[in-house]
Amino acid sequence: MNGTIDLLFWQLFAAYLFVLILVVIVRIRGIPREKEIFIASIRMTLQLILVGYLLVYVFKYTHPVYTLLLVATMLAFSIRTIIKRAKGNLSYAMKRIIAFSMTSGILVSLIFFIFIVLQLEPWYEPRYVIPIAGMIVGNSMTGIALGVNSLIEGMHIQKDKVEAALMLGAKPKAAARNIVNQAFDSAMLPTINSMVGMGIVFLPGMMTGQILSGTSPIVAVEYQIAIMLGIVGSVSLSVILFVQLGYRTFFNHRSQLDLEGSGKIQR
Amino acid sequence: MFRLKGVKVKGILSVPELTIIRNTITCIVGESGSGKTSLLRLLNQLDSPDEGEIWFDQCPLSETDPIEWRRNVVMVPQAPIVFKGTVGDNLQIGLSFSDKPAASDERLMQALHLVCLEKGLAQDAENLSGGEKQRLSLARAVLMNPMALLLDEPTSALDEDTANKVFQRLTAFIRENGKTLVIITHSRSIADTYADLIIEIKDGMPQVDGRVYSERND
Secondary structure (H helix, E strand, C coil): CCCCCCCHHHHHCCCCCHHHHHHHHHCCCCCCCCCHHHHHHHHHHHHHHHHHHHHHHHCCCCCHHHHHHHHHHCCCCCCCCHHHHHCCCCCCCHHHHHHHHHHHHHHHHHHHHHHHHHHCCCCCCCHHHHHHHHHHHHHHHHHHHHHHHHHHHHHHHHHHHHHHHHHHCCHHHHCCHHHHHHHHHHHHHHHHHHHHHHHCEEEHHHHHHCCCCCCCCCHHHHHHHHHHHHHHHHHHHHHHHHHHHHHHHCCCCCEEECCCCCCECCC | CEEEEEEEECCCCEEEEEEEEEEEEEEEECCCCHHHHHCCCCCEEEEECEEEEEECCCCHHHHHCHHHHHHHHHEECCCCCCCCCEEEHHHHHHHHHHCCCCCCCCHHHHHHHHCCCCCCCEEHHCCCCHHHHHHHHHHHHCCCCCEEEEEEEECCCCCCCHHHHHHHHHHHHHHCCCEEEEECCCCCCHHHHCCCEEEECCCEEEEEEEEEEEHHHH
């Protein structure tokens, strides 16, 4: 069988049966989530239709500005999501560090991927840049979101240990070292786990998509390996930048612990 | 040595004037929540006053490097903190935090002896009792050989006999080595026995012999 099966309207509509099954389950079990499930399904559908038409336009009228604009939009939304998902009220300094780490980590990895790994001609070819940027941004967002929560929680829970180290003349960097390492570790864990399970526990979305659209599985695997390594690079770069800069917002200019000045945990 | 003038901390502490003299033992007594720990934290530069200034000799603390300061004026909190690792690791960590060279096992054992803690260096510090952890924290601070020690109820988890033994050895060490000791204690008898000066903090104000410190000086 060659080419792709173009889904008819009723075929696509039939897939919504799974949402109905979910609604029935939550109703039977008395879990009040029907409204959210409906809203999420409608949002998912509308957002994907919108992005589908947008991509058709961008692919047809290829221009670097369109590509850059789409990447910038993805980046901005991911930063907004991290800030909204954080367990505390983040300070302005912390928000700035999140934005800086995400932007730097993602741009460095994306530029390396486009110019060195793929050697795209032209470099802004949206058919490649946009899906790859999407995967890199999405994974970095998950990593930093976990890192932010782990760092804030660690600084609050281990406050006494941090202060005990300061009392012994430790620099803030040394006093926060274990918490920073734990935050880095918890941020990287999903990416490492996903590498371990890839190909055995699950087939990644991009590879599945390529195979479904008729690409040879070997080519799909090559792309998947390359993009996975790109994701590892981007997540680790973004997260290390974040934790290395983020812990500093918990200390003031007199090297005193200032939990009020940074992420405050909502009780 | 330490001179506080017009120092205020968010309605917790108000110190019109206070002097703590070099190479002496000062005990701070007072009810819970009276502001004793706040005063010690100010001296360690773990907090800064909202108003007023603290001087060390002629130098305002706000102009000193706080990290370098804490390496010379070490504070031990009331709730003992042990770090992951052995007793030996916990003793060395203060030196490591303050970028000082590691101590020999002999010096570590001497520090443990000073606080009456007869434990092996290889023992896991997490398994020590509350009182043992308190003495380990104290030994760790002594090992750093600071100019001044600020101790927040260092023997609150110890029985009276052990507490007295620790104080005897510690105060002897302080006097022999020309160091300054500021201790918060709930025990009036310990204060009476070992202190050169007893400061009572009442409603956030330091008093000596029942009078506000500045009035006494007047």
